[in-house]
Amino acid sequence: MIEIKYNTRVFIDPKTKHIKIRVRWNKTETTFSLEYRADPDKWDSKAQRPTTGTIHKFADQNCSARIITNAIDEGLEQIKKAFKKCEIDSVMPSKEILKTMVRGEQPKEEVKLKKTFAELFEEFLKTASDDNNWTEKVHHKYEQTWKHLNACCPGITLEKLTKDKMRELKNWYVAKDYSNTTIDKMFSFLKTFIRWLYNEGYELQPGVLDYKLNLTIVPKTVTFLKHRELMDFYNFKFADNEKCLELVRDLFCFMAFTSLRYSDLENLKKANVFEDHIEICTKKTQDKLSIPLTIHAKEIIDKYHEGDYPDGKMFRVYANAKINEYLKEAAKKAGLDREVVLIHYQGNTRKEEVKKFHEIIGCHDARRTFVCCSLAFGIPPTVVMSCTGHSTYSAMKPYIEVADETQRRELAKWDQVEKQNDIKNDIAKKLEGVDEATLIKVLELLKSA
DSSP: OOOOOEEEEEEEOTTTOEEEEEEEETTEEEEEEEEEEOOGGGEETTTTEEOTTOEEEETTEEEEHHHHHHHHHHHHHHHHHHHHHHHHTTOOOOHHHHHHHHHOOOOGGGGGGGSOHHHHHHHHHHHHHHHHTOOHHHHHHHHHHHHHHHHHSTTOOTTTOOHHHHHHHHHHHHHTTOOHHHHHHHHHHHHHHHHHHHHTTOOOOTTSTTOOOOOOOOOOOOOOOOHHHHHHHHHOOOOTTOHHHHHHHHHHHHHHHHOOOHHHHHHOBGGGBOSSEEEEEOTTTOOEEEEEOOHHHHHHHHHHTTOOOGGGBSSOOOOHHHHHHHHHHHHHHTTOOOEEEEEEEETTEEEEEEEEHHHHOOTHHHHHHHHHHHHHTTOOHHHHHHHHOOSSHHHHGGGOOOOHHHHHHHHHHHHHHHHHHHHHHHHHHHHTTOOHHHHHHHHHHHHHO
């Protein structure tokens, strides 16, 4: 349920003398015209009613202030009821929807309502895709959502898309073993389509726009390589006949050393690479970034710099699915078998899976590795963000897992202070009673050490 703030004003049209009610809400305004007219000289502007006891005579009308007042009150009551219903249904009405509810008028967009639900979805795809510059991947997600809706509810129409159908679709996803996180994403796509319908003036069934899944969703486990694991992977020697695995390993490590996404690695050109940094405009967010090159990143560049690849590209990069397939094989051979606990919910059922890292490793783990290792080294988040392109700390937060190394290093400061004090006390005790000549010899030895 939502709250809709609105205000009304009753006035006399200066030309026709008809009584009108102007309604304003959510930066929207419309006017209702009553069948009665009133004499401006017999009108109480403050009360927005005809003066009590007056008679309003026109060629086609001769009625008392009481009758006109009752008509005004009835009109205001209809407007109040319409907004109340919209609040209960969590629908912010358009002009046409409010007029339909208050006066039974047909909306101007009546021709739109004759389109089939499938035609409306196709119109949405084209309009929203053009307006938002969707990628092919995003476009595919919406088409997938539409297929799921029709698989769950064959013959679905706009009129049949009710709150019960939304609930039915949720249960369909659960029965198909989709995780709650995935269900939430698919419903977000569906809700975008539904909001588009509402904004275009199409009438929705009560409760559809405001439908909530109420599913338990746990944060996704952030998977990444710890620094020691990354370096062991980087230094692992593959057999001579495993060049494809070696290449994929090197590409992964390069992304881990530079924070690049797969899409930016794929498009990286030699012209983007300078002596000590790379300059790119990211494909996903169009951020212009300058990323320093570490020693190991430079080693990988030197290793493949002589390669002659199409369009002047820096590396020969496999398709995303293929590179992830090879990456799992390479990680298995390199012994990346640390166990990771993955937790998710399917409906009300908690699911836990224990996987070895090589079973789940993917390209994007490299980017998370860059973030987590950088933070573990004590590099300020602002510096990390300047490399990753994240504009805010909260935007980077999903990639951050508090690294064990960071915790141990920071908390070890307690022990370091105590150890230093113990060493000082131990030295002081040993030097007690030592003659001056011996102390001079000790100092000379320390200087030469």
